[in-house]
Amino acid sequence: MTTAKRTTFADVSRIDEISPGAFTAEADPEWTIGGKPNGGYLLGMLGRAATQSATHQHVLAASAHYLSSPKPGPIHLVTEVLRTGRSASQVRARMSQDENPCVEATFTLGTLAQDSTPQWTDGTPEPGPFAQDDCEPVNGARGVAILDQVDLRIHPDDSGFSRGTPNGSGVLRGWLGLPDGEHFDPISLLYAVDSFPPATMNIAITGWVPTLELTAYVRALPAPGPVRILHKAQLIDDNRVDESCFVWDSRDRLVAQATQLAGIRLNPPE
Amino acid sequence: MTTAKRTTFADVSRIDEISPGAFTAEADPEWTIGGKPNGGYLLGMLGRAATQSATHQHVLAASAHYLSSPKPGPIHLVTEVLRTGRSASQVRARMSQDENPCVEATFTLGTLAQDSTPQWTDGTPEPGPFAQDDCEPVNGARGVAILDQVDLRIHPDDSGFSRGTPNGSGVLRGWLGLPDGEHFDPISLLYAVDSFPPATMNIAITGWVPTLELTAYVRALPAPGPVRILHKAQLIDDNRVDESCFVWDSRDRLVAQATQLAGIRLNPPE
Known part of the structure; x- marks a missing residue:
């Protein structure tokens, strides 16, 4: 059904720390829409940078503001830890390309339980089962x-x-x-x-x-x-x-x- | 029903610009819960600072991260314009007290039409009329x-x-x-x-x-x-x-x- 070479999310969202809180990455040309990298894909890279900068290992919340779309190619990420708490940390992360800011996102990080069960729910939209x-x-x-x-x-x-x-x-x-x-x-x-x-x-x-x-x-x-x-x-x-x-x-x-x-x-x- | 002196929201959320992008304000002791200022009230002050820092006059979106609660009293706000676009701007604003960061929020600003009508809606929760x-x-x-x-x-x-x-x-x-x-x-x-x-x-x-x-x-x-x-x-x-x-x-x-x-x-x- 497809002829393009497939690359895993782990591969295309890989980041490399070059100094504390500073990372390089590559926006993949195939993870794009009309030539522009998907916004959630970029948010994933920022989340990776935030997680590597914090003492908590899981993203609990992320709020993203899209400033300008990067092109596929090298990008730069920097993080700033806003607060380190006992059960949660907050980290702000910014992506730029050629010194143009592209995306800024703030993350709440914490620890997701390995095996939790919902304690209460009401009103979650339920689209019904479909295979x-x-x-x-x-x-x-x-x-x-x-x-x-x-x-x-x-x-x-x-x-x-x-x-x-x-x-x-x-x-x-x-x-x-x-x-x-x-x-x-x-x-x-x-x-x-x-x-x-x-x-x-x-x-x-x-x-x-x-x-x-x-x-x-x-x-x-x-x-x-x-x-x-x-x-x-x-x-x-x-x-x-x-x-x-x-x-x-x-x-x-x-x-x-x-x-x-x-x-x-x-x-x-x- | 109440004996406390009532102060308008405009009064308690007033900010004063002391230099470009830097503001002072007072967290009011009455707009509190258990002695701590209400989070939405603080977000309003940050929104005021963001609006005064941007070319667009209305807050369209705000995402807030609460770092530590300020006490009632003097607070400091600083803003950074992330992007100024034709129809929207993005501004990050931070509140601190005694140099401790309290709240950081990022705003999307734009212009709300004076007289728009909803163009489409479906699934907005509707609690039914009640007086x-x-x-x-x-x-x-x-x-x-x-x-x-x-x-x-x-x-x-x-x-x-x-x-x-x-x-x-x-x-x-x-x-x-x-x-x-x-x-x-x-x-x-x-x-x-x-x-x-x-x-x-x-x-x-x-x-x-x-x-x-x-x-x-x-x-x-x-x-x-x-x-x-x-x-x-x-x-x-x-x-x-x-x-x-x-x-x-x-x-x-x-x-x-x-x-x-x-x-x-x-x-x-x-």
Whole structure:
């Protein structure tokens, strides 16, 4: 189905510490959309840098502000530890390229229990069960190179947008697998929450939907295997939309969630 | 009902620029919970500093990381403009006291239309209509001084927690008014999204629920009058809870929303 060489997330998000709190990395040309690296992929690299700078090993929360898109190629990351607490630390991380700031994100780090069980839940959106095999693979046509790297599949009821017929729901359900069956971890979950096309594609076909702010929470360590995703738009007002994303692992456990505010231009009503 | 002198939000959140990007302010002793300034109130001050540092006049998004609580008294704020774009700017702001960092927040600023109408919505939680007069005023007993400043009222079906009987819903509905009928604006909406007690109070009576990360989106300019609020918990796992907050103005328009991740210790099941 794909001819592009596949590279694991661990490989393309690798960072090298060159001095305390300073790192170099390479934005991979294949993990891109229209030639620009995916925002969640970049957030994963920042999360790696934050984690290496802190005494706590897991990302619990990340809030990202996208300033300018880097090109594929060398990038630079610097971190600043804001606070080191007993159960949580806060670290700010910035990515730049040729001295232009690209992304700034602040992380809350802590320790995710190896084997926790949800203590209470109510109102988590539940898209209902649907099998990975029943979803439609989406490949890297139209310049979305990253879709030849990962295994992204969309629920058949939600995939009409790709044929020019949005179903009006503002919802995208599906599955995501990493290359070569690679397992998810808290870092690659930062990519997962931003891996799907804009949920607004199922409202109207629009141009670019640029992210203004993205906040992700990692809720539990993911089990091996692909993850099930619900990505949904909530309100479009004043040319901005908020979208929520929920990620369940193969045990059907909510492992990550995110919210983002993005710009959008709907065509004016006729 | 209250004897404490009431001070407007505009007064208690006033900041004075002492040099470009540097401000002084006073954390008010009455806008506190257990002697500590409310986190949304502090975020409002940071939003004011960010707005004064940018070319765009309205906060669209704010993500806050709470590092240590300041005491009532003099505080210092510094801002750094991360990017100035055509339709949006990003500004990072930090609050400190006696050189201890207290709160760091990053803001997306832009321009909210004077008269926009929602273009699409689906799935915004809708708590149904309920009148301000039918809700129960909550006053500043038990050290929550701020509740003698603002007019916070809880839906009668949700207020049992204050008498030791949580209803199990994880939901708090109610209304919020500022002192002396002061109108809301994008800055005071940053307080509104963090004004309610933890929604987990309607699950179990617990100790302090410290915010790890809070992200707020301002969606529209609010109409004059009090705001209606829905504050709800979604999932408690591994001693952390995510809570969402939705704020509607007197026209019944969603004007702000927020999500936060907080620490929580439920008693182990008996």
